[in-house]
Amino acid sequence: MDLAPGAWRLATPVFLLAVPATLLFAPLGPLLVLLGAFVLWFHRDPHRPVGDGIVAPAEGTVSVVREEDGRLRVGVFMSPFSVHVNRAPLAGTVREVEHVPGAYKPAFSKDSDRNERVRVVCEEYETVLIAGWFARRIHPYVEAGDDLDRGQRIGHISFGSRADVLMPPGVTREDLVVDVGTRVRAGESLTGPLT
Structure with a gap:
């Protein structure tokens, strides 16, 4: 999956926080991993075919x-x-x-x-x-x-x-x-x- 620039910079701290969070309060770790995965998914950059005329600047x-x-x-x-x-x-x-x-x-x-x-x-x-x-x-x-x-x-x-x-x-x-x-x-x- 291609990602927008900076996606890992935003997601990495969340993933790193999941380790101590799991040790302090076990259910919090998996939630932080899910949050980090959501940040990466949010910044996805899939291939899009380009149409004719004036095209949409966004999805x-x-x-x-x-x-x-x-x-x-x-x-x-x-x-x-x-x-x-x-x-x-x-x-x-x-x-x-x-x-x-x-x-x-x-x-x-x-x-x-x-x-x-x-x-x-x-x-x-x-x-x-x-x-x-x-x-x-x-x-x-x-x-x-x-x-x-x-x-x-x-x-x-x-x-x-x-x-x-x-x-x-x-x-x-x-x-x-x-x-x-x-x-x-x-x-x-x-x-x-x-x-």
Whole structure:
């Protein structure tokens, strides 16, 4: 099983704590081993085929489809059971990677628009990785000047949240093949092929 970078760094202390915990209170050891295994499972990074058009930046449920300053925003909410490795929705060159401090509201709520986020800005579009109430760590893998392929891994969010795409100008709701409530995998098509 492939894992997101840093997964073992988070899981190892939990596994190490299981040894003394077992000696002090036997039932606690196996629980810590299970917790460590959950941390590794949470940070899994499976292969995903890449679709046509603009693809989903995350695995989960489409929770946002709205017009914003003349452009379309599509957001994917990641539940605790989703894969949390995020992908580039289109090819492009990264112009900016910006960390924006903010709150930690539940990622499925409207208030999450004010949460901590990392903006990955490319020429024609923007991907926004948004922390949730439990997620406190966004790990971008890219920096300004990087050339991205559609579906390329661009980061992960430890323990939660949402990934949004601010679509290129000219993309409309009619171009979408998903709607609010649609379950998607990272790399799956959000739109039909672009002309």
